[in-house]
Amino acid sequence: MSRHSTLLAAFTAIVLALAPGFDARAEADPLPSWNDGEAKRQIVEFVASVTRSGSSTFVTPADRVAVFDNDGTLWSEHPTYFQLLFALDRMKSMAEADPALASEQPYKAVLEGDQATLAAMDPHDLLPALVKSHAGMTDREFAAQVSQWLDRSRHPKTGRPYTEMVYQPMLELLDYLRANDFRVWIVSGGGVDFVREFAFEVYGVPPEQVVGSSVEKRFEMTPDGPIFHRLPEIHSLDDKEVKPVNIKLHIGKRPILAFGNSDGDVAMLQFTESKNDPWLSLLLHHDDDGRDYSKTAGTEMALELANERNWVIVYVSKDFSVVYPTTR
């Protein structure tokens, strides 16, 4: 910083400090889309307890690590995972171009618009076709496809871009945590390269704080620069017990706050628990009959454990006053 700007910053700080209403930020509600209730109270109390300098529950900023699931936690996942919709659109193009594929599932159902067959398929059974749908591409081509798809596609029920199907109360929570010197990581079952295409713009989460599923890649140095080829093999499927393993690999420490919504997040929420140190595990429960466009299947174990293990259950019905951002 130059001498001039240092002086300017110092004078500004003094003016702000002396001005009435300087503490306005502390008084304003940092979570306006959350109804007052047990969940909000526990979040605010937890953040206060770990940031209160000198207290026994104080956590140094370097250790204020918060991890968030993405599908069903930060954004919606109905009618199915949005990345799967992206892959299905890609499979449709592939099947249109290659008649040999057109008679195979899931391509046949995709081509015929056979929603019933697709809906009956377990997303995990679609995984091989999903991985194959973008194999052989370079990282750059894949990123361009994701970006284009996110720009052009609209959710079948709401007509919103998918990046506007994010939960407003969660956006506020991410900001609130960062304002309190937390670092926020996304730990998603979705593909790391898919999520990174919008994570910074939509959530304010930079690429190095996104952990997700990944495919094997091959690096090649060409006269035009480096190329990463996507190979048709999974490197890591970031779900269930693999989530804490990847948190250790990428972050190297226990998070003090974790937020998920389904059985796939149970291991991550357990890993966050501690006998002696502060921790907060939260589970988003989609009990709002469709307003939030997320599923409730595959969350039974998580709900049961939440009650047993003192996780905070966040009910969309009573804790969210607003679901989606009104303007972006």
Place this chain on the structure above:
Amino acid sequence: MSRHSTLLAAFTAIVLALAPGFDARAEADPLPSWNDGEAKRQIVEFVASVTRSGSSTFVTPADRVAVFDNDGTLWSEHPTYFQLLFALDRMKSMAEADPALASEQPYKAVLEGDQATLAAMDPHDLLPALVKSHAGMTDREFAAQVSQWLDRSRHPKTGRPYTEMVYQPMLELLDYLRANDFRVWIVSGGGVDFVREFAFEVYGVPPEQVVGSSVEKRFEMTPDGPIFHRLPEIHSLDDKEVKPVNIKLHIGKRPILAFGNSDGDVAMLQFTESKNDPWLSLLLHHDDDGRDYSKTAGTEMALELANERNWVIVYVSKDFSVVYPTTR
């Protein structure tokens, strides 16, 4: 920050800004263990160019990513990789406890102190035994063994703890980069859990900025808390073309500065190159006849490419005025 401490900080800033000699930091040499010469000049010029606000070469702090190899770049690697010495010590204990192992290589050579046989082995051929030597342990047990070994072991020639076999000029460079809002990552062929045991204390690099080789792990939640079991399979061998792949996976962006010393770093140094944006790839050349306790074998391709591709070659003989820290 409280109102009181904000005021105090602001007044302190003013006093400092008005005091004569405020710019002392800018005038002091940030790299005192580097001799004045081409390498130091290029480093200082590069840092100035990417931090000069408003210039065409300015790089925003979020993109000031620097990656460093560890073995032979930040610390020594002679008589062999220090982590291999650690594993050999472990193998010796295993062979002493299990006579069936005592007749197998490399255990036999380890037990007999047969340095000639061990020296003749390619470290990569030792890999299966190395991985096996710590399989079945938990993460916590492994960390405790590394920590104990680092505390108690001494380098066979210098008698120093291994964590004092780090290059003083490189420690200064890490500090210099951080003072200029770079984030420094280690991208090591060594095990990520091994390197993390000392990276923060010795290099100031936090766990989430260490990328390395890794083994497969299994997460288990027990009544006493979470356990990570180390499995006898490699998850990622972070060497050669895998280094840029792991940089993409963990950091998600091209580094603007990379520093390595061997053929294993070539791909990472290439990935850092850019046609249109600032970049600096550096190669440490151990031409000092032993003073620096690192090898020169396995660096031929790197040296050749450095000359071809405008990487900066740092010569220990003429660029380092001091090799190791005198006090720590």
